[in-house]
Amino acid sequence: xxxxxxxxxxxxxxxxxxxxxxxxxxxxxxxxxxxxxxxxxxxxxxxxxxxxxxxxxxxxxxxxxxxxxxxxxxxxxxxxxxxxxxxxxxxxxxxxxxxxxxxxxxxxxxxxxxx
Numbered sequence: 001x002x003x004x005x006x007x008x009x010x011x012x013x014x015x016x017x018x019x020x021x022x023x024x025x026x027x028x029x030x031x032x033x034x035x036x037x038x039x040x041x042x043x044x045x046x047x048x049x050x051x052x053x054x055x056x057x058x059x060x061x062x063x064x065x066x067x068x069x070x071x072x073x074x075x076x077x078x079x080x081x082x083x084x085x086x087x088x089x090x091x092x093x094x095x096x097x098x099x100x101x102x103x104x105x106x107x108x109x110x111x112x113x114x115x
Contacts, residue, residue: 053096056092057089057093057096060085060088060089061092061093063085063089064086064088064089067081067082067085068082
């Protein structure tokens with residue numbers, strides 16, 4: 001098997017494939033972000049990530065409430081959309097609650113560790 005993988009024809013085939021990928025990459029537009037420019041992107045702290053996640057859960061809840069109120073007012077909304085929005089909100093809240101519980105449990109375990 002190793003002989004087939006390292007055969008001259010197989011190596012030449014791989015080199016041709018790499019060269020074709022290289023030529024395709026050279027033809028791509030130059031305005032795409034490079035690895036150097038993406039390295040300069042600001043890193044988020046843990047607090048910012050948690051705040052963003054909680055904000056998304058809140059947005060889902062607000063959207064579900066908006067859909068429910070619009071449906072109750074008689075606007076032309078499919079009931080399935082309203083129910084799906086409410087379920088998304090509920091699942092997001094439950095997932096956030098479970099994550100909070102696990103973080104608190106881990107914190108308590110760390111506090112109770114003997115030194």
